[in-house]
Amino acid sequence: MVEPLTPMIQSCVLHFGEMGSRWGINRTVGQMYALLVLSEEPLCADQIAGALSFSRSNVSMGLKELQSWELVRLQHIPGERKEFYSAPDDVWEIAKTLIEQRRKREIDPTLSTLRGLLLEQPANRKEEYAQARMRDMHEMIEMLTQWTVEIQRLNQSNLKSLLKLGGSLGKVLDMKDRFLK
Amino acid sequence: MVEPLTPMIQSCVLHFGEMGSRWGINRTVGQMYALLVLSEEPLCADQIAGALSFSRSNVSMGLKELQSWELVRLQHIPGERKEFYSAPDDVWEIAKTLIEQRRKREIDPTLSTLRGLLLEQPANRKEEYAQARMRDMHEMIEMLTQWTVEIQRLNQSNLKSLLKLGGSLGKVLDMKDRFLK
DNA sequence: CAGAAATTTCAGTAATTACTGAAATTACAG
DNA sequence: CTGTAATTTCAGTAATTACTGAAATTTCTG
Numbered sequence: 001m002v003e004p005l006t007p008m009i010q011s012c013v014l015h016f017g018e019m020g021s022r023w024g025i026n027r028t029v030g031q032m033y034a035l036l037v038l039s040e041e042p043l044c045a046d047q048i049a050g051a052l053s054f055s056r057s058n059v060s061m062g063l064k065e066l067q068s069w070e071l072v073r074l075q076h077i078p079g080e081r082k083e084f085y086s087a088p089d090d091v092w093e094i095a096k097t098l099i100e101q102r103r104k105r106e107i108d109p110t111l112s113t114l115r116g117l118l119l120e121q122p123a124n125r126k127e128e129y130a131q132a133r134m135r136d137m138h139e140m141i142e143m144l145t146q147w148t149v150e151i152q153r154l155n156q157s158n159l160k161s162l163l164k165l166g167g168s169l170g171k172v173l174d175m176k177d178r179f180l181k
Numbered sequence: 182m183v184e185p186l187t188p189m190i191q192s193c194v195l196h197f198g199e200m201g202s203r204w205g206i207n208r209t210v211g212q213m214y215a216l217l218v219l220s221e222e223p224l225c226a227d228q229i230a231g232a233l234s235f236s237r238s239n240v241s242m243g244l245k246e247l248q249s250w251e252l253v254r255l256q257h258i259p260g261e262r263k264e265f266y267s268a269p270d271d272v273w274e275i276a277k278t279l280i281e282q283r284r285k286r287e288i289d290p291t292l293s294t295l296r297g298l299l300l301e302q303p304a305n306r307k308e309e310y311a312q313a314r315m316r317d318m319h320e321m322i323e324m325l326t327q328w329t330v331e332i333q334r335l336n337q338s339n340l341k342s343l344l345k346l347g348g349s350l351g352k353v354l355d356m357k358d359r360f361l362k
Numbered sequence: 363c364a365g366a367a368a369t370t371t372c373a374g375t376a377a378t379t380a381c382t383g384a385a386a387t388t389a390c391a392g
Numbered sequence: 393c394t395g396t397a398a399t400t401t402c403a404g405t406a407a408t409t410a411c412t413g414a415a416a417t418t419t420c421t422g
Contacts, residue, residue, distance in 0.1 A: 006304060006305070006307065006308055006311075008298055008301055008303070008304070008308050008311065008312075009307070009308065009311050011294070011298060012294070012295075012298055012311065012315060015290075015291065015294045016291075019287060019290075019291055022205045022286070022287055023204070023205070023287075024203045024204070026409080026410065027410085028410075028411080037314055037318075038310070038311040038314050038315075039307075039310075039311075040307070040310040044368095045368085045369075046368090054411080054412090055411065055412045055413070056368095056369085056412090056413090057369090057370075057371080057372090057411080057412065057413075057414095058410080058411055058412070060369060060370060060371090061370085061371090061410095061411090064370085081367065081368070081419085081420065081421085082367090082368065082369095083368080083369080091314065091317040091318050091321050092321060095321060095325070105203070106200060106203055106204075109196075109200075110196065110197075110200055113192070113193070113196045114193075117189055117192060117193055120189055122189070123187060123189070124187070126187065126190070126220075126221070127187055127189050127190065129219070129220075129221040130187075130189065130190050130193065130219040130220075131189075133218055133219050133272065134193060134219075136272040137218075137272050140272050140273060140276060143340065143341065144276070159324065160324065207379080207380065208380085209380075209381080225398095226398085226399075227398090235381080235382090236381065236382045236383070237382090237383090237398095237399085238381080238382065238383075238384095238399090238400075238401080238402090239380080239381055239382070241399060241400060241401090242380095242381090242400085242401090245400085262389085262390070262391090262397065262398070263397090263398065263399095264398080264399080
């Protein structure tokens, strides 16, 4: 018995599938996640497979990937033998997880590669220049990373208040200057 | 005549190739860009093809893609008939371009899809819930987008000073509160 | 602990994406 | 305008990634 998607939910699911495929996430995993996010009740693998017409095994692999990203919670429903999955209710929670995971998978390895290369002795003029650029990159990436770490600490309401702070980060800087006087 | 890469530059180029392939950028385009960033002088397509052992046509397509992302500048060297390409010297310039381009290609379409779906009348309880989640997503994405727009405005030194502001965004918020008193 | 339900694994295949070489086009020097 | 150097296009192929179905494994129930 297949539960068909309403057109509205379908559109959203398809869109996030496409978007997912532009990130590392593949299309079907993107669709599965959108479905979970949009669903009030937890879903089991069969429901997902039915709703999206994917094979059961594809859903199994997709859920495993989502779990490795810590984007879904596995839960057991009393009286049910199957395993049910759900996404966090709070979208900010989801965003924080995504940011953190991408940092772990993409930024951290890059920083460590750059650090390694910066320890080497430049062999010639070209390598000197290349190292200088790597140093710039390393510094910038570390800066941005620090930023995301800070963001992780905020809850949604603090985030809102930070962003609504007159709309401009420039103003925050001005304020800092005035405050420090 | 092929100009071979030094091991240091080679490692960095390969690493960014791998990283690129986790983003939308494909491996070879990632490598080409790393090479351009690490090179002090502009390079022509043949030099890139030689250094990375790619076909000339692949380099041509890659450069076209990098141009469409506005990540490289085409320049003519006096007396040379070939076209030379270079990346901006300032890595922060590069990061800003990347952020802006990704916003245009990924975030903006998502916002507009969500807006469209939010205009529809929910047909039932499920759609009501789904719309509520979409509203949350839309609000959050718009917030984060606003943030990146603000970031675009900063130059590197302002960015540094913002980030070094005691290390914590939380402190910025505290400061705001104290300041407003 | 036997049997059934649920999940996972994985080899094979399908689909997509990336890359090349040859041909076409464009840009330029004389 | 002609010939040549440089670049681009694109059809074909290679490489990668995604997906499925069948079989194996695990999990649970009675």
